[in-house]
Amino acid sequence: MQQILNGVFLGSIYALFAIGFTLVFGILDRLNLAHPAVFAVAAFVGIELVVSGGLSIWLALPLSAILGALLGLIIERVAFRPLKGRPDAHFGGLIASIGLAGMFGALLLARYGPDTRRFPPGTFPGTSYEVFGARVSLLQVVILSVAIVLMVGLTWLVAKSRLGRAMRAIAENPDAATVLGVNVDRITAITFALSSALGAVAGVMFAMYVNSAQHGMGIAIELKGLAVIIVGGMGSLPGALVGGLILGLAEVFAIAYIGASWRDMAAFALLFLLLVVRPQGLFGKKRVREV
Helix, strand or coil: CHHHHHHHHHHHHHHHHHHHHHHHHHHHCCCCCCHHHHHHHHHHHHHHHHHCCCCCHHHHHHHHHHHHHHHHHHHHHHHHHHHCCCCCHHHHHHHHHHHHHHHHHHHHHHHHCCCCECCCCCCCCCCEEEECCEEEEHHHHHHHHHHHHHHHHHHHHHHHCHHHHHHHHHHHCHHHHHHCCCCHHHHHHHHHHHHHHHHHHHHHHHHHHHCCECCCHHHHHHHHHHHHHHHHCCCCHHHHHHHHHHHHHHHHHHHHHCCHHHHHHHHHHHHHHHHHHCCCCCCCCCCCCCC
16 A cells, blocks of 8 residues: 555656646647756756745745746747748757757756755655555645646646637647637647646656755656656546556556666556557547548
């Protein structure tokens, strides 16, 4: 039971990161590889707000989300919008986002150096509870609660709200959405902002969970985020949630029963087997290419 709960808590962070990733891909058909850089920048800024700014984590977390949203707007404006309408926009945007991620990483390194940063002791109460014989900390409960609230809210936003309907119209056909009066540029910018805000929250929560932030933390989670959205089904929000939980559980069980050095190998082997059984992902749909 302890390992299951630990896996669910870790997997909820992976899911939150992957949902931000897949939001842009599923709606705009763009792969934003600057998303992991936002994850890392937000983690460092969250620690900075607590350590130097003297803010509580409850204020630092939403401020980090706002910073992430602003970075998302910058990414859309600098890396993707200039390529709009070009035949190579998909590949060009991918490369431009890699370049922008490198710039964010360089700024992070110049500001904080290569050293690991941590939240100060007492940032979060050390309260813990016993659940079915397992120990659960208050931090883990908060992480899971924040992840669930944000994921449910985003799912409702996309499925029920006017903004979500505009997003889905763009996902189906951007040209037809324009004819129907949808402001494609504005909805695209909002989608990037929402995606990066989720990535920022995931970055701060991950730094709290492992109590450290490192310069390369975005790169380390990038491959896992891609694996999660592929296993869940490209562009599927529920798929990203389930994929993140599977990855989290696989990692925790691998550490507990095989060894920490087998963590990534065991997790990715499981994901590989899932893709062999269901190549389109758990919640993905088979696509038919018309010629």
